[in-house]
Amino acid sequence: MGVLVFIEQRGGQVRPLAREVLGEATRLAARLGGPVVGVCAAAQDPGLAALGDAGASRVLLARHEAFAQYHAAGYTRAVAAAVEAVKPAVVLFGASAIGKDLAPRVAARLGVGLATDCVALSAEGGRVIATRPVYAGKAIQKVAFPKVPAIVSLRPKVFAPVATNGNAAAVEDLPLAYDPATSRARVTRLAASSGGKPDLTESEIIVSGGRGLKGPENFKIVEELADALGATVGASRAVVDAGWRPHADQVGQTGKTVSPKLYVAVGISGAIQHLAGMSSSRCIVAINKDPEAPIFKVADYGLVGDLFEVVPALAKAVRELNAHGA
Amino acid sequence: MLQVVCIKQVADTETRVKIAPDGKSLDPAGVTWILNPYDEFAIEQALAVREKLGTGEVVVVSLGPAGAATTLRNALAMGADRAIHLRAERPFDSLGVARALAGAIGPLAPGLIWLGRQAVDDDAAQVGPMLAELLDLPCVTVVAGFELEGSRAVVEREIEGGREVVEVTLPAVFTTDKGLNQPRYASLKGIMAAKKKPIEEKPVEPGEAALEVVALELPPPRAAGRIVGQGVAAVPELVRVLREEARVI
Ligand SMILES: Cc1cc2nc3c(=O)[nH]c(=O)nc-3n(C[C@H](O)[C@H](O)[C@H](O)COP(=O)(O)OP(=O)(O)OC[C@H]3O[C@@H](n4cnc5c(N)ncnc54)[C@H](O)[C@@H]3O)c2cc1C
Ligand SMILES: Nc1ncnc2c1ncn2[C@@H]1O[C@H](COP(=O)(O)O)[C@@H](O)[C@H]1O
Numbered sequence: 001m002g003v004l005v006f007i008e009q010r011g012g013q014v015r016p017l018a019r020e021v022l023g024e025a026t027r028l029a030a031r032l033g034g035p036v037v038g039v040c041a042a043a044q045d046p047g048l049a050a051l052g053d054a055g056a057s058r059v060l061l062a063r064h065e066a067f068a069q070y071h072a073a074g075y076t077r078a079v080a081a082a083v084e085a086v087k088p089a090v091v092l093f094g095a096s097a098i099g100k101d102l103a104p105r106v107a108a109r110l111g112v113g114l115a116t117d118c119v120a121l122s123a124e125g126g127r128v129i130a131t132r133p134v135y136a137g138k139a140i141q142k143v144a145f146p147k148v149p150a151i152v153s154l155r156p157k158v159f160a161p162v163a164t165n166g167n168a169a170a171v172e173d174l175p176l177a178y179d180p181a182t183s184r185a186r187v188t189r190l191a192a193s194s195g196g197k198p199d200l201t202e203s204e205i206i207v208s209g210g211r212g213l214k215g216p217e218n219f220k221i222v223e224e225l226a227d228a229l230g231a232t233v234g235a236s237r238a239v240v241d242a243g244w245r246p247h248a249d250q251v252g253q254t255g256k257t258v259s260p261k262l263y264v265a266v267g268i269s270g271a272i273q274h275l276a277g278m279s280s281s282r283c284i285v286a287i288n289k290d291p292e293a294p295i296f297k298v299a300d301y302g303l304v305g306d307l308f309e310v311v312p313a314l315a316k317a318v319r320e321l322n323a324h325g326a
Numbered sequence: 327m328l329q330v331v332c333i334k335q336v337a338d339t340e341t342r343v344k345i346a347p348d349g350k351s352l353d354p355a356g357v358t359w360i361l362n363p364y365d366e367f368a369i370e371q372a373l374a375v376r377e378k379l380g381t382g383e384v385v386v387v388s389l390g391p392a393g394a395a396t397t398l399r400n401a402l403a404m405g406a407d408r409a410i411h412l413r414a415e416r417p418f419d420s421l422g423v424a425r426a427l428a429g430a431i432g433p434l435a436p437g438l439i440w441l442g443r444q445a446v447d448d449d450a451a452q453v454g455p456m457l458a459e460l461l462d463l464p465c466v467t468v469v470a471g472f473e474l475e476g477s478r479a480v481v482e483r484e485i486e487g488g489r490e491v492v493e494v495t496l497p498a499v500f501t502t503d504k505g506l507n508q509p510r511y512a513s514l515k516g517i518m519a520a521k522k523k524p525i526e527e528k529p530v531e532p533g534e535a536a537l538e539v540v541a542l543e544l545p546p547p548r549a550a551g552r553i554v555g556q557g558v559a560a561v562p563e564l565v566r567v568l569r570e571e572a573r574v575i
Binding site: 104108114139183189 | 337339340341342343345352363419420421424446447448449450451452453454455456457458459460463464465466467468470480483484485486487488489490491492493494495498504505534535536537538539540541542543544545548549551552553554555556557558560561562564565567568569572574575
């Protein structure tokens, strides 16, 4: 019974995504019955008791030096051991780089089904149905789980955390009969790339630029607007292929899938492969000089105009708003 | 060293999705079928490793209906040595695919197993790590950089806000991302040679289902948006609606 949640930590900190997943676990457990239990693998307790506030009643912690970094074999065994101990109806992961790697391993180990990168979950009469975009978002698939537990990974930034004024979560040791040193894969290095900015998939606001910017030097216009909004900069494939921006910035079918609360597309036409990566954003703004551009079909708010005039004016207006407060 | 590349035939990414009468699957009428784009990076990397080592065999494996043979032929034309077609008339779920692949690949004892990071039809991104778990092998997903150093590989993958470097002892499973390499085109000579290369066909049956598709639907249209105006003059209105209506700034 209940819902088991994989709690992702990196560098000894619980990732914000874990709170989103706990939020959905809490709503699901209210319909299915049973507790919300977390499972975490780490070198040290990353402050798991505090997750009581995010919906967890207890958290099982598999502790080992080697678990400071992602350790596929060890993390898989930790989640499998927690499933054994808790016997949950559902196991939830966040669809992060780690969650996407780990969830299929756990599902294969348990011999059960997995639905990845889901955007909604429902439970009707105890039957869990997961909703997930397929065909690059051109269709929506609903899947059921013939086996227990159902395993689901959730798209980042789609599910709201809950804030209970609950008690601290009980943190319990999860012993593993496994020596991580026997693993044949080892993370040896982690190179930060984005200069302290959150990753696109974790950003609340994204400003993306496309070929309409005409050249890499003009991205400073986009960066200025992003700074004013506290946003991360994204890009279309056209500008990544042209070498104006790194691949890490690419949004779309062959880049990242993002769901920020605000997505601003600047000089982007809105090709289906770009839409695949951003159409689940909460609010979409398009700035394009071509009123027929397909991006306007998905945009909540469109502004037709020359980005070289509009974007600096918008950045200025936002800065003024920030300066004068509410 | 023998290498295996798992490839899938998928609907072209330009396909207009129509739902079949069963309400659960894609209507195949008028669909163009292609090699899953991410699998091209997998094939290319296996060929590059074979070329670097100057020896070894590249075996491509695909599970699917009769049409999957075309995709296997494409991979042979790129330079793979032989193919195995796991012939299945009905779609399998990801675990079913991974189990069938494990059954066919395990006995070959490959040093490297390559897959794409995800198939662009079901967008599942599951089969690679599932296969690794079933074969009890290490696996690195979404690989964007690869160096072979004897019996080890040093690989890079993109993670949130950075790049992770992973060292792996072979045999191992890798799933490939865009940017890993530049896939080659099949040459005319390659296409001719592929006609003589063997495709071994083996029927496979799905085992117990682990996942059941209950519906495939077109996405609900986004509520119609609106043009707030033209040019710089519309900027104040845009700021106002973002603040007061959408409440996102
Ligand atoms: C298999 C496959 C995968 C793909 N994956 C992706 C992906 O992941 N992500 C992705 O983005 N694309 C992807 N693409 C490419 C996609 O099809 C488009 O080619 C790409 O998104 C176009 O980028 P763009 O909008 O920047 O450029 P364009 O289509 O050239 O659009 C530029 C836009 O800028 C506007 N503009 C020009 N000047 C100005 C100005 N002064 N002011 C305002 N507006 C201006 C124009 O009106 C135009 O709409 C993929 C394609 C394929 C085949
Ligand atoms: N039917 C299949 N036959 C062979 N390989 C497959 C098949 N389905 C998936 N794969 C491989 O697994 C990768 C990931 O697919 P998926 O998990 O379905 O997104 C693909 O890029 C292929 O390399």
